[in-house]
Amino acid sequence: MKRKTGLILCLLAVLLVAAIAIFTFTRPKTSTDSKKITVTVIFEDGSTNVHEVETDGEYLIDAVKEFTTGEDSAYGFFITGVDGVEADAAAEQWWCINDGNGEMLMTGVSDTPIKDGDAFQLVLMTGYDY
Amino acid sequence: MTTKQKRPFTAKRATYIAAMTAIILVSKEALSSIANVEPVTLLVCLFTVHFGFDTLYAIYVFALVEGMIYGFHPLWWIPYLYVWTILSVIAHAFRKETSPLLWAGLMGIYGLCFGFLCSMPYFAIGQWSMGFTYFLSGLGFDLVHCVANFCIGLFLWIPLTRALSHISYE
Numbered sequence A: 001m002k003r004k005t006g007l008i009l010c011l012l013a014v015l016l017v018a019a020i021a022i023f024t025f026t027r028p029k030t031s032t033d034s035k036k037i038t039v040t041v042i043f044e045d046g047s048t049n050v051h052e053v054e055t056d057g058e059y060l061i062d063a064v065k066e067f068t069t070g071e072d073s074a075y076g077f078f079i080t081g082v083d084g085v086e087a088d089a090a091a092e093q094w095w096c097i098n099d100g101n102g103e104m105l106m107t108g109v110s111d112t113p114i115k116d117g118d119a120f121q122l123v124l125m126t127g128y129d130y
Numbered sequence B: 001m002t003t004k005q006k007r008p009f010t011a012k013r014a015t016y017i018a019a020m021t022a023i024i025l026v027s028k029e030a031l032s033s034i035a036n037v038e039p040v041t042l043l044v045c046l047f048t049v050h051f052g053f054d055t056l057y058a059i060y061v062f063a064l065v066e067g068m069i070y071g072f073h074p075l076w077w078i079p080y081l082y083v084w085t086i087l088s089v090i091a092h093a094f095r096k097e098t099s100p101l102l103w104a105g106l107m108g109i110y111g112l113c114f115g116f117l118c119s120m121p122y123f124a125i126g127q128w129s130m131g132f133t134y135f136l137s138g139l140g141f142d143l144v145h146c147v148a149n150f151c152i153g154l155f156l157w158i159p160l161t162r163a164l165s166h167i168s169y170e
Helices: A002-026 A060-064 B011-030 B040-070 B074-093 B100-118 B120-137 B139-164
Strands: A035-042 A048-055 A068-073 A076-082 A093-099 A119-126
Touching: A002 B100, A002 B139, A035 A060, A048 A060, A060 A076, A076 A093, A076 A119, B011 B040, B040 B074, B040 B100, B040 B139, B074 B100, B074 B120, B100 B120, B100 B139, B120 B139
Parallel strands: A035 A119
Antiparallel strands: A035 A048, A068 A076, A093 A119
C-alpha cells in the first residue's frame, strides 16, 4: 500500500511541477506601460460603437470598465452590459469577447492581457449555439 | 459455473442514489463561490468506494440537474457526463486502498487533469490549437483545483469514510 501511495504522490509531484512550468512559461506577459487599444461594440442589430481607449492597465477589464457593467465572480468579472445595453439572460443573451478578427477568446475579461495596438470586439449574442 | 446475481433495484437503493445526488449537488452549489474548490471529487470517490457503480446514477442525475440550472451547453455539459464517470472508474480501481494520502494524491492528480479532460470538445471542434489554448487558459485554475482537492482529500477522507461505514445496503 505504501508503494502505491508513494507512486501516486510521485506522479502528482511530477505533474504538478510540469503544470507549474507550463503555466509559468506560457503565461502571457503583461505590462503597466501606457497603451492604446480599440474595442468595437457590436449590438444585436449589427450597429457598432468603437471605443479607442488609453490605459496603463494590464488586462482588458482595465480598459472596458468605464463603459461596461457586470458582476464579480470567482472566475473574474462577468460582463452583463455594454454602453448601457444589458444582456437579457432570460432570452439567453450574453456578451461575447472576441479578438480583432472576430475569434472568440478563451479567457475572460479579467484574464485577457492587453498590449499597445490590440483590438477587441464585444458582441451581444443571443443563444448558446455559437 | 456460477452466475453473478443481479442486485434488484429496490426502493432503498433508489433512496441512497437520490441521497448521494442531493449531497453532491447541495455541497457543490454551497462552495460554488470559491473558484475550483469543490467537494464533488471527494464525494464521487467516497461513494464509488462505498456504493460501487451505483454512484454513476447519482453522477448522471447530478449532471442533469446542473444542466437544468446552468443550461445544457454542449461544451461544458458533455464533459460533465464523462469527467465524473472517469473519476468513478478510477476510484473503483483503487477501492481497496485506505490511505488518505493516496486518495488525496489521486484527487490532486484529477484536479490537475480536470481542465485537460474538459478541453476534449474543444480539441474535437477546433482541432489542436483551440483545445490547447483552452487548456492553457485554464491551467491556473487547474493548479488551484489540484491543491484544493489534495487538502480536501487529506483532511476529510478518514472522517467521511468512518461516517459512511455506518451505512450499507444490507
